[in-house]
Amino acid sequence: MTILLIEDEPLVARQLLKLVTQAEPVARIDGPLGSVASVVDYLSQHRPDLIIADIQLADGVSFDAFQQVNLSVPVIFTTAYDEYAIRAFKLNSLDYLLKPIDPDELANALAKYHRWQPTGADFATHFQSFLSQLNTPAQPTFKRRFTAHYLRQIISVPEDRVVCFTRNELIYLYTTDGHKLVTDYRTLDELTDLVDPACFFRANRQFLVSLQAVAGYRPHHTGRIEIMLKKPGDQLELQVSKERAASFRQWFEG
Secondary structure (H helix, E strand, O other): OEEEEEOOOHHHHHHHHHHHHHHOOOOEEEEEEOOHHHHHHHHOOOOOOEEEEEOEEOOEEHHHHHHHHOOOOOEEEEEOOOHHHHHHHHHHOOEEEEOOOOHHHHHHHHHHHHHHHHHOOOHHHHHHHHHHOOOOOOOOOOOOEEEEEEOOEEEEEEHHHEEEEEEEOEEEEEEOOOOEEEOOOOOHHHHHHHOOOOOEEEOOOOEEEEHHHEEEEEEOOOOOEEEEEOOOHHHOOEEEOHHHHHHHHHHHHO
């Protein structure tokens, strides 16, 4: 049995690989792959027995890859999508798992695969019908949860608990309850592309700040702006350059 893992977040990918290896010790595990391009390349040359796939990837969504290669194998999705989307995935995929992934739920999903596999159910026809009805969203899908290290665990931090992301060699996440967590994101540019620009603003090269954490701002005589954060992030010093001041005002005022 060959299982392909598709996941673009390094933290989650390592944890998923560990969990699947424990649950299916005799299976061959390929991946994790983190982009639509790499998934298309792999599936053009290989046919795994099962795919465990995140939906949002670095360069698009996994559906894009599946449509390009005319996928004919079962998929277990991992997702933090809204409830309406989860219902669709449950109806049209083998199963879905909410992040952070629970080992028992993963085991149940894999057991479901093993029950399905001997029946010869026509998954390909069913899944291709699902993909053919899937239109590209009019609005982009933004990341609403972020993984980070906490007490030797991988946790998922929802968007409304984020004060800001900062860069200081590593990318750190400050939470509304006062924690400074290490993440595995590589750059703030990467994060800026993933988040909703209505909710986050790239203040400067070191900070990506959440709107719900901003108490106000103070104009500087040089034309720059000093962002005032709510507690517990009020000890952080955030400045917006003169060139970006107008963009910040527009963002803050909505």
